[in-house]
Amino acid sequence: MKNKIEKIVLAYSGGLDTSVAIKWLKEKFKAEIIAYVANVGQCGVESWDLIEKKAWETGASKVYIDDVRAEFVHNYVFKSLKANALYEGKYPLATALSRPLIVQRMVDLAAEHGADAVAHGCTGKGNDQVRFDVSFRALNPGLAIIAPLREWEFKTRNEEIDYAKANNIPVKASKDSPYSLDSNLWGISIECGLLEDPWNEPPADAYQWTKDPADTPDHPLYLTISFEKGVPVKIDHQYYQGVALVERLNQLGSEYGIGRIDMVENRLVGIKSREIYEAPAAEILTKAHQQLEDLTLDRETAHYKSIISAKYAELTYFGLWYSPLREALDAFIEETQQQVSGDVRLKLYKGNCTVVGRKSPHSLYQFELATYEQGDRFDHAAAEGFIKLWGLPTMIHRQVKEKNQDTVLLKEYAK
Ligand code: ARG
Numbered sequence: 001m002k003n004k005i006e007k008i009v010l011a012y013s014g015g016l017d018t019s020v021a022i023k024w025l026k027e028k029f030k031a032e033i034i035a036y037v038a039n040v041g042q043c044g045v046e047s048w049d050l051i052e053k054k055a056w057e058t059g060a061s062k063v064y065i066d067d068v069r070a071e072f073v074h075n076y077v078f079k080s081l082k083a084n085a086l087y088e089g090k091y092p093l094a095t096a097l098s099r100p101l102i103v104q105r106m107v108d109l110a111a112e113h114g115a116d117a118v119a120h121g122c123t124g125k126g127n128d129q130v131r132f133d134v135s136f137r138a139l140n141p142g143l144a145i146i147a148p149l150r151e152w153e154f155k156t157r158n159e160e161i162d163y164a165k166a167n168n169i170p171v172k173a174s175k176d177s178p179y180s181l182d183s184n185l186w187g188i189s190i191e192c193g194l195l196e197d198p199w200n201e202p203p204a205d206a207y208q209w210t211k212d213p214a215d216t217p218d219h220p221l222y223l224t225i226s227f228e229k230g231v232p233v234k235i236d237h238q239y240y241q242g243v244a245l246v247e248r249l250n251q252l253g254s255e256y257g258i259g260r261i262d263m264v265e266n267r268l269v270g271i272k273s274r275e276i277y278e279a280p281a282a283e284i285l286t287k288a289h290q291q292l293e294d295l296t297l298d299r300e301t302a303h304y305k306s307i308i309s310a311k312y313a314e315l316t317y318f319g320l321w322y323s324p325l326r327e328a329l330d331a332f333i334e335e336t337q338q339q340v341s342g343d344v345r346l347k348l349y350k351g352n353c354t355v356v357g358r359k360s361p362h363s364l365y366q367f368e369l370a371t372y373e374q375g376d377r378f379d380h381a382a383a384e385g386f387i388k389l390w391g392l393p394t395m396i397h398r399q400v401k402e403k404n405q406d407t408v409l410l411k412e413y414a415k
Contacts, residue, residue, distance in 0.1 A: 005029045005031050005116050005117045005144055005146075006029075006031050006032065006115075006116060007031060007032045007034065007110075007113060007114065007115035007116060007117070008025055008029065008031050008032070008033050008034065008115060008116075008117040008118065008119050008146065009034045009036055009106050009109050009110045009113070009115045009117070009118050009119070010022060010025065010033055010034065010035055010036065010060075010118075010119040010120070010121075011036055011038070011102055011106060011118075011119070011120040011121065011132070012035035012036060012037050012051075012055055012060070012063075012121075013037065013051075013121065014037070014045075014050070014051035014054055014055070015121075016157075016160065016161070016164060016169075016171060016172075017121040017148075017149060017160070018035075018121040019054060019055075019058050019164065019169045019170075020148075020160055020163060020164050020167075020169060021119065021121055021148040021149075022035065022055065022058045022059050022060055023058060023059055023163075023164075023167045023169060024148050024152055024163075025119060025146065025148060026059050029117075029146075031117070032061045032062075033059060033060045033061060034060065034061065034062045034063075034064070034109065034113055034115060035055035035060035035062070035063045035064070036064050036066065036102075036105065036106050036109055037051055037052070037055070037063070037064065037065045037066065038066050038068050038098070038101070038102045038105060039065060039066060039067040039068060039069060040068060040069060040072050040098045040101070040102075040184035040185060041069050041072070041183075041184050041185030041243070041246075041247070042182075042183045042184050043183045043188060043208060043209065044181070044183070044208075048065045051065065052065055054170065057168075057170075058169050062113070064109060066105055068101055068102075068105060069185060069243045070241070070242065070243050071101060072097070072098060072101055072184065072185065072186075073185060073242035073243050073246055074242050075101070076097045076098070076100070076101055077097060077185065077186045077242075077246065078230075078231050078232075078242065079330060079333075080092070080093055080097055080186075080312070080313075080316065081230070081231075081232075081282075081285055081286060081289055082230040082231070082289070082333050082334070082336075082337050082340075083308065083309050083312040083313070083329070083330075083333050084286055084289060084290050084293070084305075084306075084309045085309055085312045085313035085316060086286065086309070086313055087265065087313040087314065087316070087317040088263070088265055088266065088313075089310075090261050090263050090265075091261065091263065091265060091275075091277055091313075091317075092186060092187055092277070092279045092282035092283070092286060093186070093313060093316050093317060094182075094183070094184050094185075094186035094187030094188070094189060094277070094279060094282070095127075095128065095182045095184070095187075095189045096127065096131060096316050096317050096319075097184075097186060097316060097321075098184050098186075099128060099131035099132055099135060099319070099321075100131065100135050100321035100322060102132075103131075103132060103135035103136055103139060104135075104139060106118050106136075107136065107139040107140045107143070110140065110143055111140070115143070116143065116144060117143060117144035117145070117146055118136055118143050118144075118145055118146070119145070119146040119147065119148060120132045120145075120147055121147075121148065121149055122147055122149060122150075123149045123150070124147070124149065124150040125267075125269055125271060126267070126269070127267050127268050127269065127317065127318075127319065128182075129147055129150065130268055130269070130318070130319040131319035131321070132145070132147075132319075133145050133147075133319075134319040134320065134322075135319065135321060135322055138322035138323075139322065178192065178193035178194070179191065179192050179193050179195070179206055180192040181208065183208070185243065185246050185247065185250070185281070186246070186279060186281070186282050187259070187277050187278060187279030187281075187282050188208055188209060188277065188278045188279070189275055189277055190202075190206055190207075190208065190275065190276045190277070190278070191273060191274065191275045191276075193206070194206070195274050195275070195276060196274060197274075198264050198274040202262060202276050206276060207260065207276070207278060208278060209250065209254045209259075209278045209280065210253070210254045210257050210258065210259055210260055210278045210280060211254060211255060211256070211257045212257060213256075213257035213350045213351030213352075214350075215257075216255065216256050216257045216349075216350055216351065217255070217256065219349075220347045220348060220349035221252065221255075221256055221347070221348045221349070222345060222346070222347055222348075222356075223235060223236060223252070223284070223345070223346045223347075223348065224236050224237065224343050224344070224345050224346075225284070225285070225288045225343070225344050225346065226342070226343050226344075227288070227289065227292055227340055227341055227342060227343075227344070228341050229337045229338060229340060229341055230289065230333075230336075230337030230340040231337075232245055232285055232288070232289070233245070235248055235249070245281075246281045246285075247281075249280060249281035249284050249285065250280045250281045252280070252284075252348065253280020253281060253283065253284055253348065253353070254278075254280050256348035256349065256350070256351070256353075257350060257351035258280045258283055258284060258348055258351060258352070258353045259277075259278050259279045259280035259281070259282065259283040259284070259353075260276070260277075260278055260351065261276060261277040261278075261279065261283075262274075262276045263275060263276075263277075268317065268318050268319065283353050284346060284348070284353050287346065287353055287354075287355055288344035288346055288355060289340070289344075291344055291355040291358050292340055292341075292342055292344050292358055292360060293305070293336075293340055294358070295342065295358050295359075295360055295363050295364065295365055296339045296340050296341075296342065296360050296362045296363060296364060297336060297339070297340070297364075298364060301336055305333070305336055308329055308332060308333065311325075311329065312326070312329050312333070315329070339360075339362035340360075340362075341360060341361065341362060342358065342359055342360025342361065342362065342363070343357075343358070343359050343360070344357070344358045345357035345358070388413070392413065
């Protein structure tokens with residue numbers, strides 16, 4: 001690695017931190033700054049042009065606005081959906097999934113421009129710094145990594161704002177949101193402010209997308225989602241591209257108050273943090289996908305896959321997207337999805353999303369075996385022998401423990 005850093009690719013959002021970072025990096029390294037902005041479907045962007053303009057005006061020498069929504073949905077979000085990945089059983093990983101993609105694009109950009117460093121605006125106590133740094137190292141260990149927020153000397157946000165003002169960086173006149181937000185197509189992550197006390201109910205203004213279930217329609221909305229090999233392709237029998245499908249479900253779900261998650265989670269850096277999420281499409285699609293698997297996967301695969309789901313979520317959350325294990329798990333998951341095609345019917349009502357029906361040409365559900373009515377073809381007598389052998393180890397254990405081996409054992413099981 002060269003000692004002098006001359007060109008830095010910075011992950012830029014247009015917000016205060018990364019704007020200040022442009023100036024700070026330029027001053028500290030006397031380097032050229034290439035601002036990279038990923039469009040992952042985040043909310044609150046009034047104009048990409050304005051973000052671009054702000055980066056130029058703050059001192060970037062090049063600015064890239066990169067629409068990666070389709071790649072994000074197909075290569076990250078839908079992989080995670082096929083895995084039913086939910087960190088600690090709840091968080092659909094929106095923020096975590098976007099990082100490896102952003103890193104991939106920044107590494108490509110750095111190669112294209114001969115940059116020697118990459119930079120991001122993550123703080124020193126979050127998960128995102130780990131995801132960025134680990135992924136940068138995995139894809140190009142030759143790049144220096146700079147995290148201004150871990151290094152700079154501002155102790156408070158006000159000091160940062162003073163620096164911004166002194167350097168002609170536009171600071172929003174309106175009072176900044178008390179929350180820290182990160183969003184993309186797969187969901188929005190909200191923390192800080194009153195949420196830092198886990199006892200506080202999230203105030204109404206903390207939620208950015210979804211309606212309060214109390215203010216949603218008094219009638220349910222029924223939806224049918226069709227999957228092909230684990231990928232959602234239709235809403236109500238109409239084909240959608242991945243991005244449009246997720247956007248549509250976010251819109252419908254928000255109207256019905258779907259996808260609110262309130263949790264205390266274990267960060268990789270050892271801290272517990274309270275975060276709320278809104279992920280309407282993620283909730284609808286994950287529930288639908290899980291239930292289609294319930295119909296189409298055999299028991300052993302289904303049970304084993306649920307262990308894989310938890311591991312997949314952990315790897316994604318812990319910044320190990322580029323690890324060999326994640327790739328190997330994807331191969332397993334892909335194999336399990338070959339039969340996961342069919343339709344799922346859901347009911348959205350007052351903040352609840354419930355699966356009410358499912359069907360598939362690959363359904364393993366056999367009416368003749370399941371029914372308690374006319375047409376039952378299950379051999380009830382076959383159950384008896386099965387149960388005897390199934391319970392044998394448990395029975396022996398109890399008998400040995402109670403020291404009366406000889407009773408039922410011989411009578412029932414010996415020839
Ligand atoms: N806790 C989430 C994660 O680690 C989200 C982090 C970003 N959250 C935020 N509000 N800025 O993936």
